[in-house]
Amino acid sequence: xxxxxxxxxxxxxPDGAQAVSEVHLTVADGEFVILVGPSGCGKSTTLxxxxxxxxxxxxxxxxxxxxxxxRAPKDRDIAMVFQSYALYPHMSVRENMAFPLRLAKAPExxxxxxxxxxxRVLDLTEHLDRRPAHLSGGQRQRVAMGRAxxxxxxxxxxxxxxxxxxxxxxxxxxxALSRLQKRLGTTTVYVTHDQTEAMTLGDxxxxxxxxxxxxxxxxxxxxxxxxxxxxxxxxxxxxxxFLPATVQDxxxxxxxxxxxxxxxxxxxxxxxxxxxQLIAGVRPEHFEDAALVDEHRxxxxxxxxxxxxxLESLGSEKYAHFPLEGERASSRQLADLAAVTGSxxxxxxxxxxxxxxxxxxxxxxxxxxxxxxxxxxxxxxxxDPAEGTHLTGER
Amino acid sequence: MSxxxxxxxxxxxxxxxxxxxxxxxxxxxxxxxxxxSFKTRETMTDGHFVPREWTLAHYADIFRTDAFLRALVNxxxxxxxxxxxxxxxxxMAAYAVARLDFPGKxxxxxxxxxxxxxxxxxxxxxxxxxxxxxxxxxxxxxxxLPYITFALPLAIYTLSAFFREIPWELEKAAxxxxxxxxxxxxxxxxxxxxxxxxxxxILVFIFCWNDFLxxxxxxxxxASRTVPAALSFFTGSSQFExxxxxxxxxxxxxxxxxxxxxxxxxxRIVAGLxxxxxxx
Numbered sequence: 151x152x153x154x155x156x157x158x159x160x161x162x163x164p165d166g167a168q169a170v171s172e173v174h175l176t177v178a179d180g181e182f183v184i185l186v187g188p189s190g191c192g193k194s195t196t197l198x199x200x201x202x203x204x205x206x207x208x209x210x211x212x213x214x215x216x217x218x219x220x221r222a223p224k225d226r227d228i229a230m231v232f233q234s235y236a237l238y239p240h241m242s243v244r245e246n247m248a249f250p251l252r253l254a255k256a257p258e259x260x261x262x263x264x265x266x267x268x269x270r271v272l273d274l275t276e277h278l279d280r281r282p283a284h285l286s287g288g289q290r291q292r293v294a295m296g297r298a299x300x301x302x303x304x305x306x307x308x309x310x311x312x313x314x315x316x317x318x319x320x321x322x323x324x325x326a327l328s329r330l331q332k333r334l335g336t337t338t339v340y341v342t343h344d345q346t347e348a349m350t351l352g353d354x355x356x357x358x359x360x361x362x363x364x365x366x367x368x369x370x371x372x373x374x375x376x377x378x379x380x381x382x383x384x385x386x387x388x389x390x391x392f393l394p395a396t397v398q399d400x401x402x403x404x405x406x407x408x409x410x411x412x413x414x415x416x417x418x419x420x421x422x423x424x425x426x427q428l429i430a431g432v433r434p435e436h437f438e439d440a441a442l443v444d445e446h447r448x449x450x451x452x453x454x455x456x457x458x459x460x461l462e463s464l465g466s467e468k469y470a471h472f473p474l475e476g477e478r479a480s481s482r483q484l485a486d487l488a489a490v491t492g493s494x495x496x497x498x499x500x501x502x503x504x505x506x507x508x509x510x511x512x513x514x515x516x517x518x519x520x521x522x523x524x525x526x527x528x529x530x531x532x533x534d535p536a537e538g539t540h541l542t543g544e545r
Numbered sequence: 546m547s548x549x550x551x552x553x554x555x556x557x558x559x560x561x562x563x564x565x566x567x568x569x570x571x572x573x574x575x576x577x578x579x580x581x582s583f584k585t586r587e588t589m590t591d592g593h594f595v596p597r598e599w600t601l602a603h604y605a606d607i608f609r610t611d612a613f614l615r616a617l618v619n620x621x622x623x624x625x626x627x628x629x630x631x632x633x634x635x636x637m638a639a640y641a642v643a644r645l646d647f648p649g650k651x652x653x654x655x656x657x658x659x660x661x662x663x664x665x666x667x668x669x670x671x672x673x674x675x676x677x678x679x680x681x682x683x684x685x686x687x688x689x690l691p692y693i694t695f696a697l698p699l700a701i702y703t704l705s706a707f708f709r710e711i712p713w714e715l716e717k718a719a720x721x722x723x724x725x726x727x728x729x730x731x732x733x734x735x736x737x738x739x740x741x742x743x744x745x746x747i748l749v750f751i752f753c754w755n756d757f758l759x760x761x762x763x764x765x766x767x768a769s770r771t772v773p774a775a776l777s778f779f780t781g782s783s784q785f786e787x788x789x790x791x792x793x794x795x796x797x798x799x800x801x802x803x804x805x806x807x808x809x810x811x812x813r814i815v816a817g818l819x820x821x822x823x824x825x
Binding site for chain 2: 201202203222223224228229230232234236237238239240249250253254297301307
């Protein structure tokens, strides 16, 4: 168990490409930290630098206070689980799991005991003498985990370990993984591009984009107080709605109507010296079918009436989509986000093309019919379009 | 039986027919030679595929002559040594070609391809002169060296294809599990590359074993003459006697080791040993 410190760690490839810039991160002993970001954001490179599979161009990596930059992977005492599992195909499950112990020259009795213990924990006992080729995806994944756990390393590094499993199994493995990490209490750094995985697994999340850290914090904090447009749009599914907003006569004019500005927000905007043109962000769940909101609250919020374009029912809730005409929220960060998440490739997609609202399952909304939705003004976040920074983060 | 099975069945029959034609076409001359080697001198030219009188006299004859036995020793020695050196060199080169990015990589691949395409006959005269000047003419190294040269491109190509098949992540995983680079190569990469190395070794061995051009041009005595070259010097017990029977018997004898080789290692040649290393 160990504390991992990345002190201004950067990676520049020989061809000049800057993959990771100045990452400052302290992973506390026993903590589960998730590196999340779209493909190519530098999260795997960062993990590989911690592992020792990539050289660190600049900055320092310390594990338990010791500088690790020049140490070979084998001398760092950390285990890694790969996306492809990287099981040795010519060895049985038992030999795969015993491999790190045998290399460490552990006595044969210890090897046997530890492998069997780990197999029991991971429910692999009956597969110990089979080859990886004869295992299912979930079993292979567990063998890969077992090979990491078996030698009780200082830390686990996991590079998208669940992304090759089908959706249902992934959900189950996610829970099992979380339980296992809590039980072992081993420091873990986990890389994923899936924001759901990041939200559910981590003690803290690090959002990376183009090699830069966007925000570090506990999942709920990132969700409620995103530092900028990128984090706001990346975390949460379906993602946050972004609307162009203009400060006018003490209110906020948006394409779905005027939002009242509270004193708090007005003060924050003044302090930040914010421009008049802003971007308003509202999460889908901060909308509700106006018919289901009581009179008193309805008066405090904003009501928007339009024809429902698409209605998706998930049973427990319903998503109503409204097409948005006219001006769209535009910002460099939103454009980046659309490019990396691929939403720009969806016909009539891109940020601001539609308003997505999550309604209670009791709603009477129908496709093609008009519906009035109500929005909680307290939950609206305001962003600076130029810098993308969140202006209403302080309470 | 569903409708879609009918075309599948027909296609299978078509494949079976084509395969049979190819196998018959390839094996008929071999069987013919085998048949000749068992015929007596008198029935040699009777035109029957299956000998009417069987004899082992030709086999007894060739093993009685010192020339054939010497040639057999030369063939085995030269082919084994050349194969060993070529495979060792090619393994290292192929690993580099498959895994590393180094300046001149394309040039290296290009040059090795160039060697493979060079008409060998055009090199025989210069090699003959050079080897005479260096004292390599009619020695084992005099044949081993050109064999290595011409086997290397083939070996590098085959092996680098095999190395490319081995997922790089396995090596990374081994490093993370605490292996030194040498241990990672020995315990993970080498066992997985073994089928490729065996396949390559067999191909190189066959190439060296079968060569006639260099063997006839760069040798002049029993000191280094290999079997294919020695065959052409076979005569009957008198110069008026037709040596067809003995030549056929010798040809069968030198074909057998290759067949045994391939049958022995066939299981190891079967690719797919790496399946299951990575996802699905």
